[in-house]
Amino acid sequence: MILGRDFFKKIVIIVSITACFTLAGLPVFAASSQENPDTAAVVFSGVSLFQFYSGTLDSVLAKNQQDIETDIQVSPFANVPPAVEDSFNNFLSSAGNLCSLILGLDGIVSDTKLLLQESRYTEAASLYTEAFTNLAIAEENLDSIKQAASIAGSQFKVTGVSTDSSISVAYTAVQGDIQRLSDLLNLYRTILQQQQTEISNKSLLPSSDITIGIDQSEAYVGDTVSFRGTLSANGQLLGNRRIEILLDGSLYLTVNTDSHGHYFGSFQVPYWYVSLINIQSLYFPQAGDVGNYDLALSPSVSLKILFYTAVLTLRTATNAYSGRDIDIIGQFEYGASPVVDERNIEISLDNVPFVESEVSAAFTQKIALPADTTIGNHLITVSVLAEGRYSPVVASVNLTVVKAIPVLLTTKLPFAVMIPGSFHVRGKLTSSIGPVSQARVTITFEGKQVSAVSGDDGTFNAVIRNSMGFGLFGSQSLQITSTPMEPWQTTVAASHNVITVYVVNCSVFFLILVFLGIILPRRLKFRIVAMSKKKLPQAIVVTAPDLPTSAVSSVAENLAADIGRRDESTPVGRLFYWYRVVILLVQKVSGLLLKPNQTLREYISDTGQATGSTGKIILEFTRIVEKVLYSHHQVTEDDIKNGQQLARKVRESIGK
Amino acid sequence: MKIHHALIITILITFIISLMCVSLFPSVQAFMQYNTLWNGLRHSLNALNANTVDTSNGLPQIDSNNVLVCIPYLQYSDNELVQLTDFVNSGGTLMVMDDFGYGNDILTYLGIDCRFAGTPLLDPLYCYKNQSFPEIIDFSLAVSRNVKEVVLNNATALLNIDNSMVIAWSTASSYLDRNGNSSWDEGELQGPLPVAAKMRLGTGTIILVSDPSILINSMLVKDDNLLFIKSLTGSGTNSGKIMVDTSHLTRDPMEITKTKLSGIKGILSQPCALLGIVSLLFILASIYILKMGGSIGRES
Numbered sequence: 015m016i017l018g019r020d021f022f023k024k025i026v027i028i029v030s031i032t033a034c035f036t037l038a039g040l041p042v043f044a045a046s047s048q049e050n051p052d053t054a055a056v057v058f059s060g061v062s063l064f065q066f067y068s069g070t071l072d073s074v075l076a077k078n079q080q081d082i083e084t085d086i087q088v089s090p091f092a093n094v095p096p097a098v099e100d101s102f103n104n105f106l107s108s109a110g111n112l113c114s115l116i117l118g119l120d121g122i123v124s125d126t127k128l129l130l131q132e133s134r135y136t137e138a139a140s141l142y143t144e145a146f147t148n149l150a151i152a153e154e155n156l157d158s159i160k161q162a163a164s165i166a167g168s169q170f171k172v173t174g175v176s177t178d179s180s181i182s183v184a185y186t187a188v189q190g191d192i193q194r195l196s197d198l199l200n201l202y203r204t205i206l207q208q209q210q211t212e213i214s215n216k217s218l219l220p221s222s223d224i225t226i227g228i229d230q231s232e233a234y235v236g237d238t239v240s241f242r243g244t245l246s247a248n249g250q251l252l253g254n255r256r257i258e259i260l261l262d263g264s265l266y267l268t269v270n271t272d273s274h275g276h277y278f279g280s281f282q283v284p285y286w287y288v289s290l291i292n293i294q295s296l297y298f299p300q301a302g303d304v305g306n307y308d309l310a311l312s313p314s315v316s317l318k319i320l321f322y323t324a325v326l327t328l329r330t331a332t333n334a335y336s337g338r339d340i341d342i343i344g345q346f347e348y349g350a351s352p353v354v355d356e357r358n359i360e361i362s363l364d365n366v367p368f369v370e371s372e373v374s375a376a377f378t379q380k381i382a383l384p385a386d387t388t389i390g391n392h393l394i395t396v397s398v399l400a401e402g403r404y405s406p407v408v409a410s411v412n413l414t415v416v417k418a419i420p421v422l423l424t425t426k427l428p429f430a431v432m433i434p435g436s437f438h439v440r441g442k443l444t445s446s447i448g449p450v451s452q453a454r455v456t457i458t459f460e461g462k463q464v465s466a467v468s469g470d471d472g473t474f475n476a477v478i479r480n481s482m483g484f485g486l487f488g489s490q491s492l493q494i495t496s497t498p499m500e501p502w503q504t505t506v507a508a509s510h511n512v513i514t515v516y517v518v519n520c521s522v523f524f525l526i527l528v529f530l531g532i533i534l535p536r537r538l539k540f541r542i543v544a545m546s547k548k549k550l551p552q553a554i555v556v557t558a559p560d561l562p563t564s565a566v567s568s569v570a571e572n573l574a575a576d577i578g579r580r581d582e583s584t585p586v587g588r589l590f591y592w593y594r595v596v597i598l599l600v601q602k603v604s605g606l607l608l609k610p611n612q613t614l615r616e617y618i619s620d621t622g623q624a625t626g627s628t629g630k631i632i633l634e635f636t637r638i639v640e641k642v643l644y645s646h647h648q649v650t651e652d653d654i655k656n657g658q659q660l661a662r663k664v665r666e667s668i669g670k
Numbered sequence: 671m672k673i674h675h676a677l678i679i680t681i682l683i684t685f686i687i688s689l690m691c692v693s694l695f696p697s698v699q700a701f702m703q704y705n706t707l708w709n710g711l712r713h714s715l716n717a718l719n720a721n722t723v724d725t726s727n728g729l730p731q732i733d734s735n736n737v738l739v740c741i742p743y744l745q746y747s748d749n750e751l752v753q754l755t756d757f758v759n760s761g762g763t764l765m766v767m768d769d770f771g772y773g774n775d776i777l778t779y780l781g782i783d784c785r786f787a788g789t790p791l792l793d794p795l796y797c798y799k800n801q802s803f804p805e806i807i808d809f810s811l812a813v814s815r816n817v818k819e820v821v822l823n824n825a826t827a828l829l830n831i832d833n834s835m836v837i838a839w840s841t842a843s844s845y846l847d848r849n850g851n852s853s854w855d856e857g858e859l860q861g862p863l864p865v866a867a868k869m870r871l872g873t874g875t876i877i878l879v880s881d882p883s884i885l886i887n888s889m890l891v892k893d894d895n896l897l898f899i900k901s902l903t904g905s906g907t908n909s910g911k912i913m914v915d916t917s918h919l920t921r922d923p924m925e926i927t928k929t930k931l932s933g934i935k936g937i938l939s940q941p942c943a944l945l946g947i948v949s950l951l952f953i954l955a956s957i958y959i960l961k962m963g964g965s966i967g968r969e970s
Contacts, residue, residue, distance in 0.1 A: 047769050047824045048700055048883045050708045059794030062843050091805045093797045484942030530952045538960045
């Protein structure tokens, strides 16, 4: 079936429909568990904000400063409306301050209570100024909290919703917490006012006086120091009273005054390796003295403390390796102090103790770094405990833990390899700390892996056997990876390019090329020529005598001679007329003339490129003419009609 | 032109157009390695320097220092579960990222008591834009200090897990919305809830994350999500690579075609295939040339 010109239109329609189907086949979005974060709607939750406010205020009421600090730390991540952001931050900072102030007020109230019990009225009175100031600040912070809650309430329109709604319930909880905090502050105010009144009533008590003195101004740690002093009230010595001796403000021992109000004793200087210790004596009324005498604290007396010191200097290697030993070299310098033969040291790595030892003044201590020690800077600390008059010594040294990077030296590596076949890869692994022994060496080539283990001298030898592959030739990467056994060595990898020749494939490919490019065309051509020769002789061998007069001579000459003449008297002439028309058109298109001794078929063949698809029609016409020229065929009216139609087609096709 | 010639040409054109469409149209399905849009993995895989693996025909040989990431939206077969177990037993790290998929099947098979809750984790206060994007701001020391904030996307939580294994928790304002009404109700679990955990299993390691969505292109760039994933997988600190198993994700026909086309491209780039194509072209060219010459001769 021959198709018309509009067939291409049909193809376009078919293709368009197909394309539409293809487009329609695009994936349908299935319900997924993801949402595009860039286009997601912004939604704020008033309920969660008020619940958060309420939770924070509960923490303030519970005096849980840590929870509030956590809330403040995570507050930047909260999703709150921009209009509420400032008040949200104010709320948190106010809640933090309020909690801190309440804790401070708690402390003041309990301290004051203790001071009152000890009749230390003057000290108690001094706390009140601070207490009332803090109370005022706490109330200001509570106001900020109220305001923040109010702003959030307006933003989420709490007043317009039902009281049963979750947002209203949450907001009410916040208001309740605020009220409880307000009540708490009022309670503190009442307590403080009551205590203040109590102190005012006690301020008229007779004042007490106490003195202290020591028999020496300096002493070694561990030495004994004697002290003495008196206790009096309104100029009268108080006997049989309990006196506390304070060292640097802390109770160290107690003594009693004798019947004349004098006290004395001695104490061992504590092993505090400090330059000075302040000594005081304290009297506070007890039993029957409470309410009759005021508390008395003596001026402080300084005692210079003496002890032996030493300086420890440490050295170690610049770099260390995880899992390997390192030497810590130390030297004690005692200066003018007597030298100690042996001292106990404790060695810590990053403040984690892991070795204890007894060493002399100059020592070298070997320690094994844990295999899991991370790469980087670490701190080695050597601590020496105090012993008698010798103060403790601490010294540190920085340590850099690194991994040794092995160097991979390949001593035998082929430049090119033939496949199938095998080849050796030899090499040596060394690092800055010597040969890398027992390392696993993995060689990857052509998708195959071969492993070897390095010897004690770090050398390795691997044989790679390659079977048939699919390639031809080219450069292939040979990768060598070394995984050392020791934790202080790092993995090292190297890559080399090796020219690979697939001998069998190349041979086969070459043969295919030879077959396709040379042998096959030649054989086919030979066959075609042979076929042509079988047919052609019959046409060429036809003898002239039997041919019509116009065809007696060479066809070419005949046709050339007839060109330009119009002879419609004979059927042959009429047929040749149309053929001449065709030949003229062919000459015009191809620019080639019919040569002498050239057959029509050869001429049509030579001009085939110029005539293109019309060549088939010309060839069909040529067959009719050849039949007339080379056989006894008599030209019929059908031949002439057919020739005329063919000539018209040729003219239509190439004559345009 | 005859009808059968026209049909062949039409089929060829259609086939070529189809191939072009498949190649050129962007992949739009979630978690797909060729999808460059918000829900794809293309940019994420590049950022993590990760590869994809197809385990549908068996788990390929994976180095034990690599991390195999499973997003089990399709069920794992028993054979695949055996292979996952072998991988973990050989010292490998398996990272199961699931929200509403088949992650619990894997955990059951591995003998781990922990479970993915399978219900949405919502956080109305600490969230990105809305409560479906919970912010995670509480991490254990196992997570890098540089990770301050991670955003999840329609996630769930982990249940029945020892606290020592948990490496990330949701905030106190989060909750598991079991009845799906998007608000907290009495009886629904409230935060802090575990969302990521790490545990040893034999010589291997299991990492659980209750939201695979943090891997998608639009989420990995949010806050510290990339750092978090790198911290979990040890990316950059060890020599292992992240291998994402894409064979247990739901895929549409176009995605399947894309994958197959990519496979064909890979096969065609092999030397043997190249050799075949060259030979075929030689044969076709020779036949054409000979046919042209032969027609002259035969007609003579």
